[in-house]
Amino acid sequence: xxxxxxxxxxxxxxxxxxxxxxxxxxxxxxxxxxxxxxxxxxxxxxxxxxxxxxxxxxxxxxxxxxxxxxxxxxxxxxxxxxxxxxxxxxxxxxxxxxxxxxxxxxxxx
Amino acid sequence: xxxxxxxxxxxxxxxxxxxxxxxxxxxxxxxxxxxxxxxxxxxxxxxxxxxxxxxxxxxxxxxxxxxxxxxxxxxxxxxxxxxxxxxxxxxxxxxxxxxxxxxxxxxxxxxx
Numbered sequence: 001x002x003x004x005x006x007x008x009x010x011x012x013x014x015x016x017x018x019x020x021x022x023x024x025x026x027x028x029x030x031x032x033x034x035x036x037x038x039x040x041x042x043x044x045x046x047x048x049x050x051x052x053x054x055x056x057x058x059x060x061x062x063x064x065x066x067x068x069x070x071x072x073x074x075x076x077x078x079x080x081x082x083x084x085x086x087x088x089x090x091x092x093x094x095x096x097x098x099x100x101x102x103x104x105x106x107x108x109x
Numbered sequence: 110x111x112x113x114x115x116x117x118x119x120x121x122x123x124x125x126x127x128x129x130x131x132x133x134x135x136x137x138x139x140x141x142x143x144x145x146x147x148x149x150x151x152x153x154x155x156x157x158x159x160x161x162x163x164x165x166x167x168x169x170x171x172x173x174x175x176x177x178x179x180x181x182x183x184x185x186x187x188x189x190x191x192x193x194x195x196x197x198x199x200x201x202x203x204x205x206x207x208x209x210x211x212x213x214x215x216x217x218x219x220x221x
Binding site: 004008032036041042043044045046049087095096097098099100101102 | 140142144149150151152153154157159165167168197199208209210212213214215217
């Protein structure tokens with residue numbers, strides 16, 4: 001079993017739709033959680049950190065469920081520019097990071 | 110401008126020919142790390158460095174070497190490349206470790 005698992009998609013949604021991605025992790029000692037965005041073959045960029053109480057940044061909402069060991073990302077009012085691969089990242093608190101394989105999103109006009 | 114610079118952007122080589130991929134940052138970050146990205150596997154950590162002269166293995170260190178003689182540079186060395194090291198490589202830096210990572214633009218390596 002992979003340490004961090006994501007549905008690879010692709011998710012194909014129309015503009016304005018709401019879409020949600022989940023990510024599960026296997027190590028219960030994991031302490032830090034993040035969502036990164038990666039455009040095709042380019043470098044990943046931090047989208048947002050995920051806090052225990054959940055957090056929101058504009059159209060993006062991240063949630064953490066420690067009991068079930070998953071994190072989620074909700075995108076509201078999808079834009080064409082949201083088309084990308086979304087990477088779930090987990091850290092156990094040291095300097096090692098575990099990336100999920102990513103979920104591809106296509107937003108269509 | 111804050112930058113993480115990787116070179117080269119593309120590299121084609123043959124099995125066994127030693128190569129070095131350079132990574133340089135001007136953000137004065139202590140933490141630097143190397144990843145490889147393969148289809149369906151996501152980014153996997155190769156080596157990381159917490160500070161000058163301090164390095165440690167990630168999840169897939171076999172076949173790679175690194176050095177951290179200066180804060181700004183963290184080269185990745187393949188002493189004897191093999192075809193299974195064909196991949197997209199990223200260097201990353203961070204301040205407190207993994208809280209926020211800044212990535213270089215990547216190096217596409219093909220080993221024939």
